[in-house]
Amino acid sequence: MIRVCNISKTFLRNIDKNASEKKGFARKTKEEFYAVNNVSFEAKNGEILGILGPNGAGKTTLLRMLASLMTPNEGSVEIYDSNGTIMEKAVDKKKHIGYLSGNTKLYNRFSTREMLRILADVYGISDEDAEKRIGFIEDVLEMHSFMDNRIEKLSTGQTQRANIARCLIHTPDIYIFDEPTLGLDVISSDAIVNFMKKEKESGKTVLYSTHYMEEAQYLCDNIFMIYKGKQIAYGTPEELMESTGTANLRDTFKKLIGMEAGSDEL
Amino acid sequence: MNFRIIRTLLKKEITDIFRDTKTIIIMIVVPLVLYPLLFLGTMLLTSNIIKESTVKTYNVAIVSSTEEDYAFVESLLKEALDTHQYHFDISKFPTDEDYEKSLRNEKYQGIISIKTLEDDYPDFEVYTLTSSNKSSTCKGMIDQVLKDYKEKIIDEKLKDAIADYDALTADPFEIDHKDYSSKEETTGMLIGYIMPFMMIISVLMGAFTVAIDVSVGEKERGTLETLITLPIRNSEMMISKFLAVSIFALFSVTINLLSFTLMGIYIYNSMSLAKTLMGGFKFTQFIPSIILMAAVMILFSFFVSALCLCVDFTAKSVKEANNMTTPLMLILMTGAGVTVIPGVKLTSLKALIPILNVSLLIKDLFMLKFDPYMIAIVFFSTLIHTMIAIFVMTKIFSSEDILFGEGVKGVRIFEKRANMKEKQIPEIGDIIFVFALMFLISTFAGGYVILRFGFAGYAVSQLIIFAVPVLYAWYMKTDFINVFSIKKPRINELVGAVLFFAGTYILVTLLVSWVSALLPSILESNEQLSGIVSSGGFVASLFVIGIMPAFAEEAAFRGFLYGTLKNKKIPILVTMIITALVFAAYHMNLLQFIYVSVMGMIMSYMIYNSKSIFVTCLFHLLNNSFSVILQFNPQIINKIQFLGKSEFSLSDNFLYLGISIAILTLAFFISDRKVGFFKIKKSEN
Numbered sequence: 007m008i009r010v011c012n013i014s015k016t017f018l019r020n021i022d023k024n025a026s027e028k029k030g031f032a033r034k035t036k037e038e039f040y041a042v043n044n045v046s047f048e049a050k051n052g053e054i055l056g057i058l059g060p061n062g063a064g065k066t067t068l069l070r071m072l073a074s075l076m077t078p079n080e081g082s083v084e085i086y087d088s089n090g091t092i093m094e095k096a097v098d099k100k101k102h103i104g105y106l107s108g109n110t111k112l113y114n115r116f117s118t119r120e121m122l123r124i125l126a127d128v129y130g131i132s133d134e135d136a137e138k139r140i141g142f143i144e145d146v147l148e149m150h151s152f153m154d155n156r157i158e159k160l161s162t163g164q165t166q167r168a169n170i171a172r173c174l175i176h177t178p179d180i181y182i183f184d185e186p187t188l189g190l191d192v193i194s195s196d197a198i199v200n201f202m203k204k205e206k207e208s209g210k211t212v213l214y215s216t217h218y219m220e221e222a223q224y225l226c227d228n229i230f231m232i233y234k235g236k237q238i239a240y241g242t243p244e245e246l247m248e249s250t251g252t253a254n255l256r257d258t259f260k261k262l263i264g265m266e267a268g269s270d271e272l
Numbered sequence: 273m274n275f276r277i278i279r280t281l282l283k284k285e286i287t288d289i290f291r292d293t294k295t296i297i298i299m300i301v302v303p304l305v306l307y308p309l310l311f312l313g314t315m316l317l318t319s320n321i322i323k324e325s326t327v328k329t330y331n332v333a334i335v336s337s338t339e340e341d342y343a344f345v346e347s348l349l350k351e352a353l354d355t356h357q358y359h360f361d362i363s364k365f366p367t368d369e370d371y372e373k374s375l376r377n378e379k380y381q382g383i384i385s386i387k388t389l390e391d392d393y394p395d396f397e398v399y400t401l402t403s404s405n406k407s408s409t410c411k412g413m414i415d416q417v418l419k420d421y422k423e424k425i426i427d428e429k430l431k432d433a434i435a436d437y438d439a440l441t442a443d444p445f446e447i448d449h450k451d452y453s454s455k456e457e458t459t460g461m462l463i464g465y466i467m468p469f470m471m472i473i474s475v476l477m478g479a480f481t482v483a484i485d486v487s488v489g490e491k492e493r494g495t496l497e498t499l500i501t502l503p504i505r506n507s508e509m510m511i512s513k514f515l516a517v518s519i520f521a522l523f524s525v526t527i528n529l530l531s532f533t534l535m536g537i538y539i540y541n542s543m544s545l546a547k548t549l550m551g552g553f554k555f556t557q558f559i560p561s562i563i564l565m566a567a568v569m570i571l572f573s574f575f576v577s578a579l580c581l582c583v584d585f586t587a588k589s590v591k592e593a594n595n596m597t598t599p600l601m602l603i604l605m606t607g608a609g610v611t612v613i614p615g616v617k618l619t620s621l622k623a624l625i626p627i628l629n630v631s632l633l634i635k636d637l638f639m640l641k642f643d644p645y646m647i648a649i650v651f652f653s654t655l656i657h658t659m660i661a662i663f664v665m666t667k668i669f670s671s672e673d674i675l676f677g678e679g680v681k682g683v684r685i686f687e688k689r690a691n692m693k694e695k696q697i698p699e700i701g702d703i704i705f706v707f708a709l710m711f712l713i714s715t716f717a718g719g720y721v722i723l724r725f726g727f728a729g730y731a732v733s734q735l736i737i738f739a740v741p742v743l744y745a746w747y748m749k750t751d752f753i754n755v756f757s758i759k760k761p762r763i764n765e766l767v768g769a770v771l772f773f774a775g776t777y778i779l780v781t782l783l784v785s786w787v788s789a790l791l792p793s794i795l796e797s798n799e800q801l802s803g804i805v806s807s808g809g810f811v812a813s814l815f816v817i818g819i820m821p822a823f824a825e826e827a828a829f830r831g832f833l834y835g836t837l838k839n840k841k842i843p844i845l846v847t848m849i850i851t852a853l854v855f856a857a858y859h860m861n862l863l864q865f866i867y868v869s870v871m872g873m874i875m876s877y878m879i880y881n882s883k884s885i886f887v888t889c890l891f892h893l894l895n896n897s898f899s900v901i902l903q904f905n906p907q908i909i910n911k912i913q914f915l916g917k918s919e920f921s922l923s924d925n926f927l928y929l930g931i932s933i934a935i936l937t938l939a940f941f942i943s944d945r946k947v948g949f950f951k952i953k954k955s956e957n
Contacts, residue, residue, distance in 0.1 A: 067767070074501055076672055100503040110501060111494030113284075115291040127280040128502050 007090070007211055008180055009048040010073065010213065013081030015041050015067055017170040035232070041067040043235040044081070049211045049228070050178070051088070054202060056226035057190065060263060064235040065215045066107065069184045074106035077218060088179045088209070101129065104173030107184030114158035118168045122175050129176040136175075143171045146201070163194035181205060183214040187221065199225060223255040231259070233266045273511075277504050281512035282519075285486055287486035289520065299524050303474065304788055305529040311535060330358075330410040333365035333374070334386040341394065345386055352417045360413075374400040381410035392426060456557040457640055463558075464638035465612055468631035471529060471551065471569060475576050478524025479517050479925045480597060483580035486513045488593045510669045514662070521573035542754030550845055561637040571654045572630050576604070585668050603627070603712070611635045621860055623649040655775035660704065667701050695751035698836040701747070706832060707854075710740045731816045738824035741832035755835030756827065761884040764950040769878060769887050773894040775935035776874055778928055780867045785920055787866055810904045818897030822889050829855045829872075830879045830888045838880075848876035871895070874936075880942055 016038050041066045049055040058067050070076045072083055074096040087090055087101040087150060093099045113121060119140065126136035144153055147167045152160055157168060166186070173181065181202070186196035202212050206227075217223050222229065223243050231239040231246075239246050239262055243255055252258045289295050332349060334931060336342045352358040364384060365374075374380050379402075385397040396418060400411040431437045490496040490561045499509065583600060587593035607627030610616055611634075618632040623646055633650045636643070698706075715735050745755065752758060829851055837847040852872030856865045902908060920928065941948045 070676075073501060075497065097503045097505060100501060101503070105501040107497070109494055110498040112498065113288060113495055114493070115288050120287075124280060124284050125502065128277055129502060130276065249779065 007048070007050050007086040009084040009086075010046055010072065011082050011084065012044050012046050012076040013068075013071055013083060013151075014044050015064075015078050017041050017078065035171045040235045042071065042078070042232075045232070045235075045237055046081075047230050047237075047240055048227075049213055051205055051211055052209045052224055053227045054212040054214070056222040057213060057227045057232065058217075058219075058222060058229060058254050058259060059215075059232040063232045065232060066109075066184055068232065069107065069182050069213070069215060073103050074165070075105070081158075082088065083239060085180065086219035101176060102179045104180070105182045105184075106169055106173050106186055108188060109184075110169065110172075112165065112168060112172065115156060117156050118160075118171060119153045121168070122171060125172060125175045131176065139175060139177070143174050146174075147166060147171055149199075160237060163190055166190060166194065166198070170201065173232075178210075180211045181213065185215055185217065185246045187216065187218065189213070210232050219256040219259055221256070229255070231262060233263060234259045238262050238266050273505070273507060278512045278515070281504070282515050286519065287515035288508060289482055289485060289516070289578060292485070293521075295485070297479060298481060299520070300527055302477070303524070303528045307528075307537075308535050328359065328406070329361050330381045330406070330413065331361045331363070331379065332382045332384060333363055333380045333416070334409065335365045335383060338388070340386055341386045344394075345384055348417055348421055349414075352413070352420075355420065356413070356416060358413050358417070371399050372401075375399060375404075375407060378404070378406075381407040382414050384414065386616060395659065434798070444501055451901055460561075460638040460640050462559065464635040467532075467565070467638055468611045469605075469608045469633040471525060471565070471634060471835055472533060472572075472604055472627070472631060474524045474528035475521045475573050475599060475836045476604055477528075478521035479573065479576045479580045482520040483517045483577065483584050484590055484593045484597070486585040488583060488590050490589050492590055506670060507666070510666065514574075514581060514665065517571050517577040517581060517929065520576055522570060523571050524880055525573065533587070548851060551862050556641065558638065560642065561640065564642075565634050568630055568633060568651060568654065571651065571658055575626070575654060575658040575661055578658065578665045582661065582665045582668055594938065607631055616906045618643075618646050618650075620646070620649060624860070626654070629653060662706055668870055689747055689749070692747075692749040693752075694749050696748050697755065697839045698745070698748065698750060698832070700745070700836075700840070703833060703836055706741050706744050709744075710737060710828065713740065727812065727816065729818060734816065734820040734824040737828050738820075741828045745832060754839070755881060756831040757835060757883055757885040759882075759884040759886075761882055761886045761890075762946070762950070765878075765882040765884065765887050765943050768939045770892045770894065771935055771939035771942065772874055772878065773883050773891050773898075775932050776871055776891075777895065778897065778932040778935070780871060782920065782928055782932065783867045783870065784863065787863060789919070810900075813900045813904065814897060818900045819893060821896055822893035825855070825858075826885055826892055829858070830875060830885055833878065834879055848873065851876050878943070 018038055020034065037065070045068065057065055057068065067076065071078050071221060073267065074083070074085075077096075083099075083103055083114065084092055087102050093102060116124070122140050123136060126133075126139065131139065145151060149164075149167055149171065150167075152164050157165060160168060163209070170186070173183075182204070186198050186202075190198070202214065202225065206212050226243060229241065229246055231242055239249075239258075241249075243258075245252065246258050246262075250258045250261045252261055334342050334345050337344065346362050349358075349360045349362055352360065359564045365380075371383055375383065381400065383399040385399070387395045387397070389395060398411065398414055398418075400413060400414075401407040433442065438948070453542060490499070501557055561562070579600065580597060583596050587596055608623075609630045610628055610633045616622075616632065618629070622632060623629045629650045633647065745752065833854060834847060834851040837845065837850060840847075842850075852869050855872040855875075856868040859868050875891060876917055878891060879885065879888050942950065947953045
């Protein structure tokens with residue numbers, strides 16, 4: 007289970023002072039802005055939480071903070087293991103999280119099997135257990151044909167499966183997937199969707215962000231919508247559709263974003 | 273810290289790098305194949321050049337009115353084949369041709385015109401084209417031939433004139449050469465010139481590419497984010513990366529050394545020249561040199577690796593890292609190249625300078641000079657440099673900053689000035705950077721300038737000491753008023769400074785007498801300085817020695833250093849001590865270190881109490897100017913008994929110590945803001 011309490015993250019952004027006046031040299035200065043602004047939610051065991059938002063809304067920053075890759079400027083991220091014990095240190099939190107995003111690239115010069123062995127070693131899994139686990143993952147993700155090829159030789163779909171295998175090696179309690187089906191064909195993306203469903207049924211927590219609304223509507227127990235770093239909606243897909251009076255999540259999304267964008271202009 | 277994780281990550285880094293063909297080519301193939309090829313190529317080329325110059329034939333034309341003259345010059349030139357192995361192709365100059373043209377189109381390399389004078393020896397005119405290599409050599413050869421002829425004539429004339437000519441020109445004495453340097457030493461000297469450069473370059477070749485690969489390279493490939501999803505601490509990640517870089521640096525050193533040795537053995541076995549040079553040569557003589565060199569190279573590899581990572585962790589892309597490491601590479605190569613300059617010897621001062629000390633030590637080791645004192649200093653100072661580099665690296669390294677690029681907080685110079693906040697306080701990283709820069713510039717550039725321009729150079733080095741911290745502070749928009757303690761001093765504090773100067777001067781004189789009584793050798797090194805001091809004339813000396821340091825050194829030490837530290841969470845006493853010790857160490861002289869520490873402590877107190885840099889400036893000004901005045905006006909020393917003394921009787925010791933303490937106490941009570949005569953009430957402060 008994961009609980010997020012009022013987290014915020016600020017960055018410095020380059021802005022060009024003279025750009026608007028169109029004179030002199032470009033004088034760049036930095037300006038502080040909120041990538042994530044005071045956000046709270048929670049995801050229980052056996053729940054899939056969908057995190058939706060347009061590009062640049064702060065999804066990736068939010069997920070990075072959840073995975074303890076970044077530290078929030080304010081607020082806290084509470085991670086509980088399957089027994090309900092809270093994890094204090096970032097190192098312990100990471101042991102219970104499987105994080106996947108478009109930015110987590112794999113070591114090209116290793117084969118999937120070699121990579122998994124190294125990871126098992128880092129997680130402190132014994133050689134014997136690691137072999138069993140690797141065999142299991144190989145079966146689940148149907149990776150037999152390319153386990154021993156170097157990752158640089160794999161196709162996009164195979165690389166994505168290898169990347170998921172990376173998240174599974176330590177049997178985490180929480181999965182955090184940042185657009186896991188992006189750019190994949192129907193078969194590969196279905197495999198990943200099915201995988202998330204199966205993990206949910208076995209009592210794991212799954213958080214994932216996507217741009218595919220149909221997929222989210224079908225898969226998620228709860229939806230958290232973020233725009234310009236702020237929460238704009240939080241609830242089950244049904245609740246959200248009802249509150250906006252729309253028939254599907256795609257329209258809900260459009261309406262909510264449109265409303266926010268409209269209110270900005272006022 | 274988990275060693276299992278470090279080991280696993282290290283294994284991963286090493287495997288990863290070994291599978292990169294580019295790195296392997298640079299690290300293994302280049303030294304093993306390219307070096308020997310280059311070396312042998314150069315050797316073949318030089319031997320060819322030597323051969324060519326002796327075997328080459330030169331076309332020389334003779335201009336003469338008679339056949340007799342022609343035959344005479346021809347015989348002179350032909351004789352040169354026996355005496356000098358000169359090959360001339362001699363011909364008559366065709367009457368219809370122009371001298372210059374025929375030289376320019378390389379038909380001839382030299383033309384000799386002969387003019388017969390009645391009853392005398394002939395005169396010669398030699399035409400050549402010295403801008404052409406071949407013709408220039410030909411000119412030298414013709415000159416030699418004519419010189420021989422001249423000597424022959426003079427010899428004959430003398431023989432005719434002096435009866436006992438042979439007896440007079442016989443060698444009056446014999447010279448017998450005996451050289452004590454062994455064959456090992458001669459060879460060692462040769463190796464000593466090449467080895468430091470080769471070693472330092474090989475460390476660079478190993479560390480540079482790998483350091484970029486494991487830092488920004490990983491970031492650019494996107495695997496760094498994957499790496500930090502794992503439950504590893506920053507320290508574990510940093511250490512594994514640092515060790516990987518160091519191991520490859522050492523690996524590169526080993527490969528280079530191997531290549532060098534193999535080449536040496538090949539040359540020794542295959543070339544007769546080498547055998548005659550080094551016959552009966554014992555390689556075993558060099559075993560201690562090699563062992564010591566290996567030990568120092570291990571430390572040095574750590575140093576360079578940490579240095580490279582410091583730079584590469586701050587870079588945003590591989591391209592930027594390459595740009596940023598190039599100056600570092602140049603500095604390292606300069607340090608390595610210095611050994612080739614004759615007369616640059618390892619001294620206790622140079623043993624403290626990074627890079628230079630290692631390359632000079634390696635040179636000494638192969639010249640079979642084993643000075644335990646120097647070896648110890650080089651090892652110790654390299655250890656300190658390495659520790660500083662690693663410390664800075666840990667300060668710079670923070671995975672979140674590296675990954676998501678919020679820039680480095682440790683050293684601000686890498687940020688654009690426009691991005692700086694106003695009224696900043698420098699960080700510890702800034703201090704290290706500024707002092708490293710000051711140290712580098714003043715030892716490499718300043719040292720040279722002093723050697724070259726003497727007195728004026730001293731002024732330049734003071735300007736550098738002033739400019740580096742002040743410009744750096746300006747660049748990062750430092751809060752000048754706060755950091756440099758710019759504040760109007762109170763009158764009583766200035767009076768206090770004068771008294772402090774008097775008290776300290778007496779105390780320091782006593783201290784010097786005690787130290788030199790204990791360690792007489794210490795005084796010798798101090799003599800050198802006064803030579804520079806007195807070479808510029810009184811007014812100039814007063815300005816450069818008396819006034820300039822009072823501002824330059826104050827800006828650097830009581831300004832930048834003390835001013836930064838006082839704003840940190842460090843007990844003020846520690847800040848005061850650090851400032852005093854760094855100031856003392858900067859003088860780079862053991863005797864000065866001892867008394868400047870005491871002086872530095874008093875100055876630290878003064879700046880702490882008054883919070884005005886002008887108070888310590890006044891103190892510094894008085895102290896330095898007084899020394900200069902004494903130097904130029906020895907009559908003062910005669911008038912005041914105390915100043916001329918370097919040894920004191922026991923009672924004098926107590927007397928002057930008492931006076932000194934009394935003056936210092938008085939100065940303290942006049943100056944102090946809390947308990948002094950002119951103390952400031954809390955409400956006013």
